[in-house]
Amino acid sequence: MRKIDKYFEVMKITLSNKLVYFWDYLSNNLFFVFIMFVYWMLWKAIFASKGDVVGGFTLNSIMWYLVVTELVTLSRPNVHMQITKDVKDGSIAYLLNKPYDYILYNFSLFLGETGIKLMTNGLVGLLVGLVFVGPLNGANLLYLPFVLVSIVLGCMLNFFIYMTLALTAFWFEENQAFFWIYSKLVFTMGGMLIPIDLFPEWLQKIAVYMPFAYVTYVPARLAVHFDMGLFISNVSVQLCYVVTFYLLANVLYRKGARQLNVQGG
Amino acid sequence: MFKEAKGALRLMGHYMKFNLAAMMEYRMSFIIQTLGMVLNNSAFIFFWWILFNTVENIGGYGFEDVMRIWALTSTAFGLSNIFFGNTRFITQIIMTGELDTYLLQPKDPIINLICSKSNLSSWGDAVYGLILISLVEQFAVPKIALFLLLSMTGALLFTAVMITFHSLSFYAGNMEAFAGLMTEFMVTFSIYPEGIFGGALKWVLYTLVPVAFLVYLPRSIIMNFNLARLLLVLLAVTLWIMVAYVSFYRGLKRYESGNLIVNRV
Numbered sequence: 001m002r003k004i005d006k007y008f009e010v011m012k013i014t015l016s017n018k019l020v021y022f023w024d025y026l027s028n029n030l031f032f033v034f035i036m037f038v039y040w041m042l043w044k045a046i047f048a049s050k051g052d053v054v055g056g057f058t059l060n061s062i063m064w065y066l067v068v069t070e071l072v073t074l075s076r077p078n079v080h081m082q083i084t085k086d087v088k089d090g091s092i093a094y095l096l097n098k099p100y101d102y103i104l105y106n107f108s109l110f111l112g113e114t115g116i117k118l119m120t121n122g123l124v125g126l127l128v129g130l131v132f133v134g135p136l137n138g139a140n141l142l143y144l145p146f147v148l149v150s151i152v153l154g155c156m157l158n159f160f161i162y163m164t165l166a167l168t169a170f171w172f173e174e175n176q177a178f179f180w181i182y183s184k185l186v187f188t189m190g191g192m193l194i195p196i197d198l199f200p201e202w203l204q205k206i207a208v209y210m211p212f213a214y215v216t217y218v219p220a221r222l223a224v225h226f227d228m229g230l231f232i233s234n235v236s237v238q239l240c241y242v243v244t245f246y247l248l249a250n251v252l253y254r255k256g257a258r259q260l261n262v263q264g265g
Numbered sequence: 266m267f268k269e270a271k272g273a274l275r276l277m278g279h280y281m282k283f284n285l286a287a288m289m290e291y292r293m294s295f296i297i298q299t300l301g302m303v304l305n306n307s308a309f310i311f312f313w314w315i316l317f318n319t320v321e322n323i324g325g326y327g328f329e330d331v332m333r334i335w336a337l338t339s340t341a342f343g344l345s346n347i348f349f350g351n352t353r354f355i356t357q358i359i360m361t362g363e364l365d366t367y368l369l370q371p372k373d374p375i376i377n378l379i380c381s382k383s384n385l386s387s388w389g390d391a392v393y394g395l396i397l398i399s400l401v402e403q404f405a406v407p408k409i410a411l412f413l414l415l416s417m418t419g420a421l422l423f424t425a426v427m428i429t430f431h432s433l434s435f436y437a438g439n440m441e442a443f444a445g446l447m448t449e450f451m452v453t454f455s456i457y458p459e460g461i462f463g464g465a466l467k468w469v470l471y472t473l474v475p476v477a478f479l480v481y482l483p484r485s486i487i488m489n490f491n492l493a494r495l496l497l498v499l500l501a502v503t504l505w506i507m508v509a510y511v512s513f514y515r516g517l518k519r520y521e522s523g524n525l526i527v528n529r530v
Contacts, residue, residue: 030446038453045324045461046316054319174294176386177301184308194315 014112170256191217302389324460340394341419346387435516
């Protein structure tokens with residue numbers, strides 16, 4: 001139990017550090033408001049020419065869907081940039097002998113920062129949704145805890161994928177392109193900007209099996225069209241992907257650390 | 266006037282030469298970043314392809330129209346960051362007192378300042394736009410030539426607007442977040458069809474955030490050449506350059522030097 005305590009402390013310290021900037025985070029959410037405004041304009045134009053329902057979504061549900069996908073992606077801390085830097089500049093050599101597991105340590109940092117970002121972005125998202133399209137049609141507060149579980153799992157999966165990509169710095173001098181490509185895969189195949197339900201059927205079949213959909217599409221879809229059976233099956237897959245990428249990050253870290261060669265001091 | 270312009274162009278040429286030489290030092294990194302950015306931008310084709318599968322027309326634009334404004338934005342933004350890559354750091358340079366270094370050198374401070382850095386990944390943006398327009402216009406040379414001209418005016422416009430917003434830091438303290446938000450406005454508004462934005466916002470897009478002269482008018486000029494419209498674009502760009510010059514040099518009179526010692530090698 002004591003082993004977990006130290007990670008809990010790291011998370012608590014990060015959370016309290018970030019809490020100091022609660023109002024800063026809140027005011028920095030102008031981008032969230034702005035991008036939701038642009039989506040609102042775009043989808044209003046689409047619904048105006050296509051009718052009230054497009055791909056099973058109404059203007060109300062598509063906007064709430066986008067609030068959730070943006071919430072997950074905007075709540076990501078930049079821990080992966082620090083990891084890349086640690087590996088590139090050799091600082092990781094000083095972290096190897098610390099009495100903690102490097103992956104879990106970073107995960108604790110992630111939990112602390114994402115906690116506060118989810119709170120502030122959640123507040124802004126709620127406000128944006130209410131102002132633009134009013135309350136979500138058919139919303140039931142009883143589903144909220146289940147949706148939140150899926151949102152948190154989406155954030156965790158996103159973090160472990162970023163971490164896996166960051167650890168490739170052990171082998172690649174320049175790994176920024178991996179982050180761009182991954183973020184665009186979430187953007188497209190993950191249904192971040194456009195629900196997978198609107199894809200051509202053949203592409204839907206591929207997209208629903210890929211991990212990217214479990215980062216953004218699954219939590220957002222559950223938020224607007226909740227179904228308990230779907231929740232259980234989707235969250236099980238989310239959990240499997242989280243564990244898979246956690247293990248993959250561990251393997252990369254251990255392999256990378258074994259062959260690490262730092263010059264100077 | 267003519268002599269000054271010639272001097273400014275010569276200085277830009279020298280900076281470009283040095284920046285290119287610096288990039289070639291890390292050739293692989295340059296290639297990866299360029300290709301990564303091309304791939305990164307290509308994800309948006311997917312987004313619009315899915316949307317136009319659902320609806321034929323969005324805000325008066327078809328799929329190819331959106332690709333045209335995307336190409337213009339991408340290349341204009343890319344060229345601005347290749348030739349004037351230091352523009353986005355103006356506020357930071359003013360606030361830290363680093364501006365002293367540029368003032369002490371016997372060249373036009375603003376040209377010296379904005380040209381002294383070039384952004385590596387922006388080559389990807391510039392190349393991407395060119396590839397995209399070549400495909401959309403089926404390699405029609407006159408249209409591609411017009412595109413290049415309008416991308417250059419777009420790059421000048423984009424840079425002038427950014428200089429103006431960053432120059433506000435001379436008057437109102439640290440305006441980095443505001444200037445960053447305005448950049449975000451410019452880029453985001455310029456990649457969506459004009460027709461989805463209505464009312465007062467349309468006026469903003471023709472004045473304060475002059476996206477109309479960056480993409481809307483240039484798109485129509487590329488499709489059907491119109492000299493009057495081209496002259497209008499050139500006039501708008503000239504006006505914005507004048508505004509940028511005046512805001513920077515008037516602001517400079519309020520600049521209070523710091524005691525920072527900077528060594529530019």
